[in-house]
Amino acid sequence: MQIKVTISNQCDEKEFLNAVRVNGLLKYNLNKTSGKLKEPDIEIIRIARNKDGTIIGGASGSTYLSSLELEVMWVNENYRGQNIASQLLKEIESEAKAAGCHLAHLTTYSFQAPEFYLKQGYTICGEVDGFPDNIKLYTLKKQI
Template sequence: MFLEYIDHKCTDEELKEIVCKHGLLQYNIDATEGLLLKPGVNVNLVCRDKDGNVIGGIMCETYLECLDINVLWVAEAYRGKGIGYRLMNEAERLGKEAGCIYSITSTFSFQAPNFYKRQGYELYSVLDCFPNNICSYQYKKKL
């Protein structure tokens, strides 16, 4: 007989068990016949000023032959100077070079939806269920 209960405490090892070892990740790898791991590289870029200070960056992972842009940030003083554009172009170039055929990302309405449109991204979904009329926009682009 199984005793089932929900524990509000989860250790790092238990998180690894759920996500990686035998859980969701392995299920997804099996279900996609390994395609989930392709190309399986991270694209993480940083932009620095002449003094070496971080003024921007982009963090992406790849799976299912897709570049997923998780984070794109440029320091406020440097916005509008083409840094985001250069970071995006380089990340897309590296993703394509690794074998990605699409790039995807999401952004909130208070962030940068128009930036992605200007970079050639196509809006494919909007979630408008957040408070204060905040929306989440999902974008894609063929590389």
């Protein structure tokens, strides 16, 4: 017997968050990982400011399953090539390691910074092609 369902976009963000992300996927993932999904469960943010106090770069990541997922890394074009991104990355990796993480991972497009991450000790462990203009999406990882 087939169950009748309705598929729509009729919900607000809070309803989606509670029903799907928290009480659906998160609860499932916690159960399947014996609660280890929330280890160490911290958000890490670092910013770089110039001498005037203006933010010229930043990085953020989430930790789970004893790993760091680097989610955002950006440095203003006028400040690139001055090791700012390297410093931001080292800070985030160091805090994640101190919290109990053993692995760092991220995704980056071919037009972003795969070479930067390779220089920082990351290795490519996945590649998705088929995007316009021959763009590729890379997944990289590193033991920390």
